[in-house]
Amino acid sequence: MRSEFTRLRAGIALLLALALSLGVVACGSSSDNNSTSGSSEEVATGSSLVTNPKNAKISLTIGSKNFPEQEILGEIYAQALKAVGYKVKTDLNLGSETVAHEAVKNGTISGYPEYASTALTSFFGFEPEEVPANANAAYELAHDEFETEGLVAFPPTPFASANAVGTTKKFAEEEGLKTVSDLKGKSESMTLYGSPECRQRIDCLAGLEKYYGLKFKAFHPVDIGLRYTVLEKGQADLSILFTTDPQLAAEKDKFVILEDDKHVFPAGNVIFVTKLSTFEKAGHDYESTILQVQTGLTLEVMQELDARVELEKQTPKEAAAAYLKSAGYVR
Amino acid sequence: MIAPLASPPLASIQGAIEFIFTPQTSNVTGGKTVGGINQVLELLVNQLELTVLALALSMIVALPIGLYLGHRGVGELFATVIGNAGRAIPELALIAFMAALIGVGVANLTIALAVLGIPPLLTNSFVGIHQVDRSAVDAARGMGMTEFEILRKVEIPLAIPTLFAGIRSATIAIVATATIAPIAGVLTLGDFIINQNVYGDDGVLAGAILVALLALTLEFGLATLQRRLTSKGLKLSPA
Numbered sequence: 001m002r003s004e005f006t007r008l009r010a011g012i013a014l015l016l017a018l019a020l021s022l023g024v025v026a027c028g029s030s031s032d033n034n035s036t037s038g039s040s041e042e043v044a045t046g047s048s049l050v051t052n053p054k055n056a057k058i059s060l061t062i063g064s065k066n067f068p069e070q071e072i073l074g075e076i077y078a079q080a081l082k083a084v085g086y087k088v089k090t091d092l093n094l095g096s097e098t099v100a101h102e103a104v105k106n107g108t109i110s111g112y113p114e115y116a117s118t119a120l121t122s123f124f125g126f127e128p129e130e131v132p133a134n135a136n137a138a139y140e141l142a143h144d145e146f147e148t149e150g151l152v153a154f155p156p157t158p159f160a161s162a163n164a165v166g167t168t169k170k171f172a173e174e175e176g177l178k179t180v181s182d183l184k185g186k187s188e189s190m191t192l193y194g195s196p197e198c199r200q201r202i203d204c205l206a207g208l209e210k211y212y213g214l215k216f217k218a219f220h221p222v223d224i225g226l227r228y229t230v231l232e233k234g235q236a237d238l239s240i241l242f243t244t245d246p247q248l249a250a251e252k253d254k255f256v257i258l259e260d261d262k263h264v265f266p267a268g269n270v271i272f273v274t275k276l277s278t279f280e281k282a283g284h285d286y287e288s289t290i291l292q293v294q295t296g297l298t299l300e301v302m303q304e305l306d307a308r309v310e311l312e313k314q315t316p317k318e319a320a321a322a323y324l325k326s327a328g329y330v331r
Numbered sequence: 332m333i334a335p336l337a338s339p340p341l342a343s344i345q346g347a348i349e350f351i352f353t354p355q356t357s358n359v360t361g362g363k364t365v366g367g368i369n370q371v372l373e374l375l376v377n378q379l380e381l382t383v384l385a386l387a388l389s390m391i392v393a394l395p396i397g398l399y400l401g402h403r404g405v406g407e408l409f410a411t412v413i414g415n416a417g418r419a420i421p422e423l424a425l426i427a428f429m430a431a432l433i434g435v436g437v438a439n440l441t442i443a444l445a446v447l448g449i450p451p452l453l454t455n456s457f458v459g460i461h462q463v464d465r466s467a468v469d470a471a472r473g474m475g476m477t478e479f480e481i482l483r484k485v486e487i488p489l490a491i492p493t494l495f496a497g498i499r500s501a502t503i504a505i506v507a508t509a510t511i512a513p514i515a516g517v518l519t520l521g522d523f524i525i526n527q528n529v530y531g532d533d534g535v536l537a538g539a540i541l542v543a544l545l546a547l548t549l550e551f552g553l554a555t556l557q558r559r560l561t562s563k564g565l566k567l568s569p570a
Contacts, residue, residue, distance in 0.1 A: 097528065121358075121359065193435075193516075196525050197359075197525070200359070201529065202361025202362075206360055221522070222435050223514035226430055226435065229431055235434040
């Protein structure tokens with residue numbers, strides 16, 4: 001336990017140094033055409049959060065969708081905002097993106113983290129191939145779409161998350177699979193397992209069928225929590241995984257993901273979505289705090305945090321607190 | 332503290348009924364429609380199939396034991412303790428446990444759902460047989476009936492109301508819980524409820540309505556069957 005903390009801390013320190021040196025460039029590019037430019041240039045990464053007594057009058061409710069990564073992000077933002085003096089409540093585990101989107105629009109929550117790709121495909125009718133691969137380009141698109149709904153989206157996290165076709169390393173080697181295209185002509189004898197909604201989603205099974213022209217022996221819907229179990233049990237030949245899955249980092253010699261060479265699974269960096277009126281009322285610290293604490297969230301760090309919750313059974317609250325502390329945001 | 336603005340209703344009965352009969356557009360399917368009567372029937376058949384399989388398995392396990400113990404008048408503690416303890420098993424945990432043990436699919440769900448049916452069947456078959464008037468049983472024995480004949484011709488007919496109450500409880504528990512089957516490999520009407528992203532709020536409501544209708548239909552069907560099987564002498568009023 002102790003050594004992992006040290007490793008994580010060392011990693012974060014390194015990343016923060018990197019983020020600091022890139023910070024000016026990143027802020028410059030994201031401030032081109034959005035109204036938040038004034039505040040983002042003053043973001044100081046790596047330094048600890050300072051309580052601002054003015055914030056005590058403002059109540060915020062931070063939401064999240066209903067899976068561990070989202071709950072961890074929700075906790076990180078909520079605890080950081082608390083540290084700068086806001087009155088913060090959480091409403092995590094909101095369900096699907098439609099529910100969370102509705103909740104932020106009608107004011108039940110102040111804001112929640114959303115994947116830019118999900119926002120574009122689920123809320124604004126973009127096809128998966130229309131989602132820009134570049135994180136900032138996807139963010140700008142989503143930002144402008146949210147603006148028409150009276151919402152504000154903050155610049156994206158360093159890490160991106162996407163669905164992926166995964167399998168065991170053994171099976172991939174036996175069948176000679178490196179990319180999803182390699183499945184062509186072989187998939188007819190393979191079973192694919194994924195979440196129940198995957199079956200009909202264009203950024204999941206429907207897209208694999210449409211864009212890769214793949215047919216599978218069978219698609220079996222299973223709970224997201226079983227996505228590795230079905231591979232381990234030898235039941236599934238292929239299973240829909242997430243690129244941020246801790247298992248991919250922890251068990252590199254066991255599981256692999258196939259490269260999505262036709263970009264059916266758009267990668268999404270996380271953007272924090274909030275209501276314009278809340279944004280204007282909450283003051284400068286609202287955005288700057290969120291941007292500051294998410295600078296350390298690279299793919300490796302997010303995998304590590306997911307691992308603590310999904311594999312080591314910490315609560316999202318504990319994992320978030322440990323992250324904020326070891327990165328030096330909170331003492 | 333200002334109360335949040337009232338949000339417009341997410342789903343409407345009218346929308347749900349439309350969803351049941353006519354395929355609808357969806358945000359996430361890339362143009363393919365979802366819902367409609369064909370998909371409803373497909374999922375309905377799956378849910379019924381799973382219910383019948385699980386109910387059959389639970390009856391095969393529970394009825395012989397319950398009837399035997401009731402007839403012999405022994406094992407009351409066993410029948411009631413199993414009956415009550417069985418109700419406390421969390422079904423979701425059981426499905427996940429079975430998934431790790433035998434994998435996902437029809438077999439897993441049949442066993443997991445049968446576990447829900449066993450307690451009411453066991454308890455009610457035991458109590459139903461055990462409470463039959465002992466003088467009727469003695470009379471049957473005096474007439475020279477074998478033990479099996481006593482069970483078949485005297486005890487079971489007299490226990491029909493209690494037995495059926497058990498079968499009805501088991502059926503409702505199984506058919507209602509079969510709704511969560513899509514998380515373990517079998518697509519039932521719960522697919523509409525679980526995948527709000529795909530089917531929209533009208534789809535979720537439609538799923539809930541369909542499951543409720545299915546449960547009520549089975550309940551009424553079994554009640555009718557029970558009335559037909561009940562001996563005339565036990566009925567309060569002519570059917």
